[in-house]
Amino acid sequence: NAGVMQNPRHLVRRRGQEARLRCSPVKGHSHVYWYRQLPEEGLKFMVYLQKENIIDESGMPKERFSAEFPKEGPSILRIQQVVRGDSAAYFCASSPTEMINYGYTFGSGTRLTVV
Amino acid sequence: GEDVEQSLFLSVREGDSSVINCTYTDSSSTYLYWYKQEPGAGLQLLTYIFSNMDMKQDQRLTVLLNKKDKHLSLRIADTQTGDSAIYFCAESRRSNDYKLSFGAGTTVTVRA
Numbered sequence: 001n002a003g004v005m006q007n008p009r010h011l012v013r014r015r016g017q018e019a020r021l022r023c024s025p026v027k028g029h030s031h032v033y034w035y036r037q038l039p040e041e042g043l044k045f046m047v048y049l050q051k052e053n054i055i056d057e058s059g060m061p062k063e064r065f066s067a068e069f070p071k072e073g074p075s076i077l078r079i080q081q082v083v084r085g086d087s088a089a090y091f092c093a094s095s096p097t098e099m100i101n102y103g104y105t106f107g108s109g110t111r112l113t114v115v
Numbered sequence: 116g117e118d119v120e121q122s123l124f125l126s127v128r129e130g131d132s133s134v135i136n137c138t139y140t141d142s143s144s145t146y147l148y149w150y151k152q153e154p155g156a157g158l159q160l161l162t163y164i165f166s167n168m169d170m171k172q173d174q175r176l177t178v179l180l181n182k183k184d185k186h187l188s189l190r191i192a193d194t195q196t197g198d199s200a201i202y203f204c205a206e207s208r209r210s211n212d213y214k215l216s217f218g219a220g221t222t223v224t225v226r227a
């Protein structure tokens with residue numbers, strides 16, 4: 001039973017390009033969460049999605065960032081016109097319900113480097 | 116200040132006990148978690164404690180919660196080289212318990 005799968009593991013983009021990060025949740029999980037980890041910092045919540053719905057995007061920057069979780073396929077975090085400050089590790093987590101009292105299952109992350 | 120704070124570094128001798136400390140600010144915190152992150156890897160949930168508990172033990176791990184002082188600690192007994200990692204404290208609140216607030220992490224280095 002595979003855990004949360006994220007790809008790519010490493011992504012290099014030039015300033016101004018688009019970055020697309022993919023997350024496949026644990027099979028049967030319909031709730032997905034994205035977090036960002038800046039260098040030497042803890043993880044910061046970005047967005048919570050259920051299938052075809054954004055539930056809470058309070059941690060997402062207002063511009064250039066978007067997320068989706070379609071009916072079929074992985075969740076995508078899209079960053080348009082990347083800047084150096086977007087360089088970070090982006091982690092996805094999933095859960096079977098909205099109650100995560102016992103903690104999420106995290107993926108291994110995508111490390112984005114903007115050059 | 117940050118909602119969750121941790122000391123940044125801890126060095127411990129192999130075989131000794133490690134104690135990692137964390138303080139949080141929100142008295143409405145319901146669950147508190149400890150995660151482990153090895154280099155280049157994702158976060159692995161080690162253990163969690165509900166806010167109405169004082170202590171939880173799981174093999175080599177002991178979690179202590181002082182709710183009055185909003186202080187959480189993780190004790191690792193008989194620390195091994197495989198315990199070298201970054202340890203994150205996190206908390207969630209009843210109002211939106213899917214949104215975890217993380218500390219900046221404590222880097223634990225185990226020396227022979």
